[in-house]
Amino acid sequence: MQTFMEQLPTVIGALNVGFLQTLKLFVVTLLGAVPLGLIIAFGAMSKVKILKVLCRGLIWIIRGTPLMIQLLIIYFFPGLVLANNVWGGGETGRFIAACVAFIVNYACYFAEIYRGGIQSVPVGQEEAGMVLGMTRRQIFFNVTLLQMIKRIVPPMSNEILTLVKDTSLARIIAMQEIIWAGQAFMKGSQGISGAIWPLFFTAIYYLIFNGILTVLLRKLEEKLEFFQ
Amino acid sequence: MAILEVKGINKTFDDTLVLKDISFVLEENQVLAIIGSSGGGKTTLLRCLNFLETPEEGEMWIHDKKIFDGLENKTLSEAQIRENRLHFGLVFQSFNLFPQYTALGNVMLARQLEAKSKPDYGKNKKEIEAAIEKQAKELLTQMGLEDRMDNYPHQLSGGQCQRVAIARALAMSPDILCFDEPTSALDPELTGEVLRVIKELSERDNTMIIVTHEMAFAREVADKIIFMDDGRIVEEGPPEQIFENPKSERLQEFLQSMITV
Ligand SMILES: Nc1ncnc2c1ncn2[C@@H]1O[C@H](COP(=O)(O)OP(=O)(O)O)[C@@H](O)[C@H]1O
Ligand SMILES: [Mg+2]
Numbered sequence: 001m002q003t004f005m006e007q008l009p010t011v012i013g014a015l016n017v018g019f020l021q022t023l024k025l026f027v028v029t030l031l032g033a034v035p036l037g038l039i040i041a042f043g044a045m046s047k048v049k050i051l052k053v054l055c056r057g058l059i060w061i062i063r064g065t066p067l068m069i070q071l072l073i074i075y076f077f078p079g080l081v082l083a084n085n086v087w088g089g090g091e092t093g094r095f096i097a098a099c100v101a102f103i104v105n106y107a108c109y110f111a112e113i114y115r116g117g118i119q120s121v122p123v124g125q126e127e128a129g130m131v132l133g134m135t136r137r138q139i140f141f142n143v144t145l146l147q148m149i150k151r152i153v154p155p156m157s158n159e160i161l162t163l164v165k166d167t168s169l170a171r172i173i174a175m176q177e178i179i180w181a182g183q184a185f186m187k188g189s190q191g192i193s194g195a196i197w198p199l200f201f202t203a204i205y206y207l208i209f210n211g212i213l214t215v216l217l218r219k220l221e222e223k224l225e226f227f228q
Numbered sequence: 229m230a231i232l233e234v235k236g237i238n239k240t241f242d243d244t245l246v247l248k249d250i251s252f253v254l255e256e257n258q259v260l261a262i263i264g265s266s267g268g269g270k271t272t273l274l275r276c277l278n279f280l281e282t283p284e285e286g287e288m289w290i291h292d293k294k295i296f297d298g299l300e301n302k303t304l305s306e307a308q309i310r311e312n313r314l315h316f317g318l319v320f321q322s323f324n325l326f327p328q329y330t331a332l333g334n335v336m337l338a339r340q341l342e343a344k345s346k347p348d349y350g351k352n353k354k355e356i357e358a359a360i361e362k363q364a365k366e367l368l369t370q371m372g373l374e375d376r377m378d379n380y381p382h383q384l385s386g387g388q389c390q391r392v393a394i395a396r397a398l399a400m401s402p403d404i405l406c407f408d409e410p411t412s413a414l415d416p417e418l419t420g421e422v423l424r425v426i427k428e429l430s431e432r433d434n435t436m437i438i439v440t441h442e443m444a445f446a447r448e449v450a451d452k453i454i455f456m457d458d459g460r461i462v463e464e465g466p467p468e469q470i471f472e473n474p475k476s477e478r479l480q481e482f483l484q485s486m487i488t489v
Contacts, residue, residue: 132400227328
């Protein structure tokens with residue numbers, strides 16, 4: 001039986017590998033969902049009826065069902081129902097499937113935030129730009145955009161902090177993120193079994209990471225406090 | 229010769245006519261005041277002049293140039309509309325200043341963007357920017373805001389905001405500056421400072437159209453008054469005639485109601 005101090009490096013090593021996977025899922029989700037959300041938001045506000053119905057329908061379904069179900073369906077549906085496992089086997093396949101599920105899910109939440117932000121800028125702002133002879137493009141980039149960003153930063157911060165914790169749901173399709181890594185030591189892995197304490201350590205990773213993010217996002221909010 | 233001629237403007241919202249056959253002329257350097265009870269179509273008329281609304285029928289002429297024709301309107305490009313719109317300036321009831329720019333920034337922004345889109349900007353960047361800033365500072369000084377130029381709108385009083393908005397509109401050198409109830413969003417003690425700068429502008433050979441509920445002010449600055457009611461021009465004439473000798477019953481009632489409140 002190893003002592004705690006002997007087990008620690010093994011556990012930390014495993015948790016680091018898991019956390020890297022968590023971090024990758026987090027970053028890829030943000031990179032994908034931030035722009036995709038904008039597209040869905042514009043679709044949901046479109047004058048083209050079909051586009052609007054499709055986008056609003058997607059938002060309704062995604063926000064109305066648990067992310068866990070979405071993960072399971074996206075991962076297993078192609079293989080089990082279409083008899084074509086597009087994801088391929090192994091950790092890479094699971095990671096890609098998780099990214100797709102997370103990007104679509106978060107894009108829908110972001111879309112609603114964007115839509116609120118866009119609609120909260122008074123029409124008077126655009127009209128003031130128009131009577132001064134600005135083009136629509138100039139008005140968007142020089143007048144409305146920053147006001148939208150100011151309004152969406154606080155709700156986006158909430159979603160981003162939630163995303164950090166939500167990445168743990170990828171565990172359901174056995175993606176080897178940090179909780180999976182911690183839990184392995186309960187069942188037994190690398191000569192350690194029945195240990196619950198690695199799981200507590202995973203919590204510390206989350207706390208530290210979210211703490212850093214909170215500070216950064218708060219800085220961004222403060223940067224935008226020069227106007228009202 | 230008339231600087232502006234409006235002919236037979238009709239505008240509907242959801243099948244109700246809110247402007248009915250509006251026609252009038254405005255001479256250069258004249259001040260036109262539009263009065264009338266609310267819902268009469270005054271704001272809609274100013275919005276049509278500034279191309280924020282599109283009338284179904286009618287024409288607008290600036291000098292001898294037709295800038296709007298209800299029949300041909302759909303064929304105009306966005307750039308052409310923008311060019312025509314710049315004959316007018318508009319000061320909104322609720323200021324609509326850009327909150328993320330200082331007073332100076334608000335006045336300069338449109339000019340800067342316009343300059344940047346021109347091909348010679350790259351070569352003469354410094355001179356162009358300096359000229360824009362100089363003009364903006366002069367306008368703000370003229371508005372009595374020389375020590376407020378670096379303040380953001382939320383740091384200014386309503387009266388100061390409205391004066392920034394006036395400077396911002398003047399920066400584009402419009403032929404005709406329109407005001408939509410410029411003081412009705414202000415606390416009573418702040419209306420004076422705004423009315424004073426508008427009066428000064430009227431004395432400096434500016435052509436203006438002012439929608440207002442300030443009857444004494446209208447009488448003092450206007451060369452011509454239009455009384456609108458229910459989407460129509462009911463009566464128009466010089467201030468003395470409108471205020472001392474109103475012909476229509478509606479105008480008599482309206483003036484009566486303005487006195488009693
Ligand atoms: N965007 C709009 N949609 C529908 N009706 C409108 C709109 N804008 C104004 N109206 C209507 O047009 C009429 C004239 O309004 P307005 O021009 O604001 O009058 P005023 O400025 O004289 O008070 C009112 O009956 C008003 O309800
Ligand atoms: Mg009005």
